[in-house]
Each structure stands twice: as C-alpha cells, then as structure tokens.
Amino acid sequence: MSSTTLSRWLRPEVYPLFLAVGTAVGICGMQLIRNISTNPEVRVTKENRAAGILENFEEGEKYAQHGLRKFLRNKSPEIMPTVNDFFSKPN
Template identity: 65%
Template sequence: MSWQRWVKPEVYPLMVPIAAVLGLVATQLLRNISTNPEVRVTKENRTAGILENQKEGEKYAEHGLRKFVRGRTPQIMPSINDYFTRGQ
C-alpha cells in the first residue's frame, strides 16, 4: 500500500534515467577501485606511498573505449553530416 502512495505512474519515466546514471556510477566506482593505480584499498598498498608505475597508469588510461574511438571522426552521425554538407 505505501509503495503505491509514493510511486505513481507519472514517476516511472524518471526512474529510467536515474537507474541508468546509478549504473554508470557503480561501473565507474568498480573500475576505479579495481584498476586505478592511484587508489589503494588494502593497508599494505596504502603504506607503500607514491609508486612510480608508469606502465600500470598507461594501461588504466588507455582503456578499451578510448582505443575504439581513437582515429575515428568526432561525429555522432557522419553519414547525415556528409549528406547535408554536400547539398550546400
């Protein structure tokens, strides 16, 4: 009963982007905790101080999405852009 009082059908469209953003936040948090060389969760790693690990930092910065988009044109819809620029 109380769920129906607080969550009305008008709120459902708002729940979709909120859930998507929460998913992105959780993904980024897990990525930073597990692979970021500057984040140290365990006590042994925190006592190590500043580490000079360039290879690990490069591996973190050059992730799969960045490798995928490198070399591509920064356009969302290149075929539509080409169509409208040729017409003029």
C-alpha cells in the same frame, strides 16, 4: 507502502524517469568500481597504502588507455556522421 503511494509513483508516466535515474546510478557505480579496482593511484588495503608513491608508468598508461578509448581513437567525433555528410556536402 500504501496503495496510494504505489499508485502515485508506479504510473507509466514515471517509467522514463526511473530509467534515466537508474542508468545514471549504474554509470556512476560502474565508474566507482573501475576506479577502486583498477586505478593504480587508489590503494584500498593498508599494505598497499604503506608502499608510498610507485613509479609504475606502464600500469598508469594501461588504465588511461582503456578499451573504449582505444576503440574511439580513430573515429570521427560526430554522433551521426552519415546524416551530417548528407546535409552539409553538396551533391
């Protein structure tokens, strides 16, 4: 890379852009790896593909009800519930 290309793209103004794009790529990669490694409907090897459709409901339920979903199950669907309560409920 030439010095003009480096000076054009490695300025402090573009760091948030790199951070946002890097975060998005990381989330997509994490989801791809999760689907390939743990999804019961995805079969990568030839032996597993030859098995056909399996009636394994426990494995599907375990995949669908992952740890993050279990953690958020009983939480309020608000980003800042304390702030919302402060501004919406009278004293």
